[in-house]
Amino acid sequence: MLASASPARRRLLEQAGIPHQVRVSGVDEDQIQHAEPVELVKLLAQAKAQAVAQRLDPSGDAEITAVLGCDSVLSFEGQVFGKPSGPVEAIERWQRMAGSCGSLLTGHCLIRRRQPEVLACVETLVRFAPLSQAEIEAYVASGEPLQCAGGFALEGRGGLCIDGLDGCYSNVIGLSLPWLRTVL
Incomplete structure (x- = not known):
């Protein structure tokens, strides 16, 4: 069970041939705070996985053996950059990020029946291309950066950036598929 509304995470699982269902956690991410980004993503992933796991019906959801939450x-x-609040913020971020590096952190929480919860953060260094103002504005105008943590989608137009x-x-x-492989 994927405890996420993210179409990108769903596609990753589908492309990897991992059968799953999706249930959105309903967790209010703004209510979870932590000064350390690594701990923040782990707490968010854990809250999502736990929220979905707690709502499983033992009789109707008996075939569900695991719940995966990510953030x-x-x-x-x-x-810490989550999704930009709008185009102005996305442009301001990209003006700073262009030509620099940042760390994309994904918290993962896997809950399985009668097994210990597995909680981890996977970090990937992202090197952003040096972009002109026109390139930044065109990318933000596509709308794609407004839907993604950090303001870019590697698997979309953002891959060019x-x-x-x-x-x-x-x-x-x-979702780190190598991490998931090691814990399944």
């Missing part, structure tokens, strides 16, 4: 943020120059990664590609999309 991602971009840690950049000491700040990235010079490289150090770490897990799928983690930047929202």
Whole structure:
């Protein structure tokens, strides 16, 4: 069971051939705070997984053996970037990020019946391309950055704005498949 509304996470599981269902957690992410970005994403992922796991019906959901919660943020120059609040914020972020690096952090929480909860953060360094103001404005005008943690989608148009990664590609999309393989 994927405890996430993210279409990108769902696509990753589908492409990897991992059968799953989706149930949105309903967790109010704004209510969960932590000064450390690594701890923040783990707490968010855990809250989502626990919210869905607690709502499982033992009789009707007997075939569900695991619940996976995830959450991602971009840690950049000491700040945590989730989804931009609007185009102005997205442009301001991209003006700062262009030509620099940031860490995309994804918290993962796997809850299985009668097994210990598995909680982890996977970090991937993202090297942003140096972009002109016109390139930034065109990308933000596409609307894509407004839907993604950090303000970019590696698997979409945002891939053209990235010079490289150090770490897990799928983690930047929202779910580290190598991590998932090790815990399933």
